[in-house]
Amino acid sequence: MNRSALHKISYGLYIVTSGQDGKFNGQLANSMFQVTSSPATVAISINKENYTHALIKESRKFVVSILSEAAPMTLIGLFGFKSGRDVNKLQNVKVKTGVTQVPIVLDNSVSYIEVDVQKEMDCGTHTIFMGNIVDCDMISDAVPMTYAYYQQVKGGKSPKTAPTYSKEEPAVAAPQTVASYICSVCGYVYDPVKGDPDNGIAAGTKFEDLPDSWTCPICGADKSKFEKEK
Numbered sequence: 001m002n003r004s005a006l007h008k009i010s011y012g013l014y015i016v017t018s019g020q021d022g023k024f025n026g027q028l029a030n031s032m033f034q035v036t037s038s039p040a041t042v043a044i045s046i047n048k049e050n051y052t053h054a055l056i057k058e059s060r061k062f063v064v065s066i067l068s069e070a071a072p073m074t075l076i077g078l079f080g081f082k083s084g085r086d087v088n089k090l091q092n093v094k095v096k097t098g099v100t101q102v103p104i105v106l107d108n109s110v111s112y113i114e115v116d117v118q119k120e121m122d123c124g125t126h127t128i129f130m131g132n133i134v135d136c137d138m139i140s141d142a143v144p145m146t147y148a149y150y151q152q153v154k155g156g157k158s159p160k161t162a163p164t165y166s167k168e169e170p171a172v173a174a175p176q177t178v179a180s181y182i183c184s185v186c187g188y189v190y191d192p193v194k195g196d197p198d199n200g201i202a203a204g205t206k207f208e209d210l211p212d213s214w215t216c217p218i219c220g221a222d223k224s225k226f227e228k229e230k
Contacts, residue, residue, distance in 0.1 A: 007148075007151075010146065010147070010148070011030040011031065011146065011147035011148075012030065012032065012066060012067075012144060012145065012146060012147065013028065013029075013030055013066075013067045013071070013076070013145045013146070013147055013150050014028070014029045014030065014032050014044075014064045014065060014066055014067060015027070015028060015029070015064075015065040015067060015079050015105045015109070016028075016029045016032075016044060016046070016052060016062055016063070016064055016065075017052070017062065017063045017065070017090070017095075017102050017103050017104065017105060018052055018055040018056045018059055018061060018062040018063070018102055019055040019059055019102060019103075020055075020058070020059040020061075020101065020102075023055065024055070024090060024102065024103050025051050025052050025055055025084030025089060025090070026052065026079050026084070026089050026090060026103070026105060027046070027050055027051070027052040027079055027080070027084070028076060028079040028080030029044055029045070029046065029064075030147045031044060031045035032044045032045075032064055035130060039132050039133075040132065040133040041118070041130060041131060041132055041133065042064070042113060042115060042130070042131065042133060043128050043129065043130040043131075044062065044064065044128070044129055045123070045126045045127070045128050046126060046127055046129060047125060047126050048125060048126065048127060049125075050083075051083060051084040051085050052084065053127060056117065056129055057120075057127075059102070060116065060117040060131075061100045061102055061114070061115060061116050061117060061131070062100075062102065062115050062117065062129065062131070063098065063100060063102045063103070063104050063105075063112060063113065063114050063115070064112065064113045064115070065104060065105040065106070065109040065111075065112045065139075066109060066110050066111050066112070066113075066144050067108055067109060067110070067144065067145045068108050068109065068110045068140065068142035068143060068144060068145055069142065069143045069144070069145045069149055069153075070108055070142055071107075071108035071109075071145060072108070072198040072217070073154060073188075073196075073198050073199075073217035073218050074198065074199070074217055074218075075093075075107060075108055076150070076154075076218060077186070077216070077217060077218035077219050077220065078093075080218070081185075081186045081218055081219040082219070082220075090103055090105075093105055093107050094106045094107045098112070098114050098135055099114050099134050099135040100114045100115070100116070100134060100135075102114070106139055108142075109139045109140070110138070110139055110140050110141070110142050110143075110144050111136065111137065111138045111139055111144075112136060112137060112139060113133055113135075113136040114133065114134050114135040114136065115129075115131040115132065115133055115134065116131050116132050116134050117129050117130070117131040118130060118131045118132055119131075155188065155189055155191060155194065178192045178193070178206055179192075179207065179228050179229060180192065180207075180228075180229045181207045181226040181227060181228055181229060182226065182227055182228075182229050183216045183218070183219065183221055183225055183226055184221075184225050184226065184227055185216065185219045185221040185225050186216065186218045186219040186221070188216050188217065188218045188219070189229065190207055190210075190216075190226065192204060192205055192206050192207060196214070196217055198217055199214070199217055201214065207223075207226065207228075210223060
């Protein structure tokens with residue numbers, strides 16, 4: 001089976017928030033779609049291991065913030081590769097409270113959708129939550145980020161709890177004069193050809209020349225956690 005075929009399915013990139021009574025969290029998601037127009041309903045797929053999953057089960061509501069192409073990898077890393085059981089992801093992020101009383105992430109978002117859960121489907125490792133849209137609005141006119149853009153332009157990877165995650169076989173690297181390095185924690189690849197413009201690292205900067213203070217833009221791991229790509 002050639003799993004590369006699955007990479008041709010089109011997705012967006014979203015931050016899903018949920019919770020109640022002062023207990024809130026958010027996570028990165030890419031599997032969200034509109035089910036019907038009347039009534040307006042949407043569905044999302046959430047891994048059962050995620051803290052956000054427990055909050056949706058308990059509160060029966062969630063909010064989807066649709067990310068723009070300008071969203072930095074640090075924001076994606078915060079919501080995609082860190083657990084809300086360990087850190088308060090919403091502490092330093094611009095949010096507002098809507099109809100559902102769930103925080104709406106405004107940073108680098110183009111729009112948001114507030115949902116009351118009506119049904120759920122057990123899908124093994126994941127649950128699909130479907131619900132009625134109770135409110136939605138535009139935040140900016142920026143271009144929404146697709147999952148293809150996240151992977152191909154930003155060099156992003158799928159968290160292991162994502163429904164689209166698949167273990168990649170080691171690729172045979174093409175001969176090149178400057179080596180790329182891969183984060184052993186989250187799989188992010190530092191490509192010296194691209195650099196890390198979100199964090200002030202210019203294109204053409206070798207890994208060896210990165211400042212000691214530089215960390216993985218996705219998970220925050222330091223340089224010692226990176227290994228040279230084979």
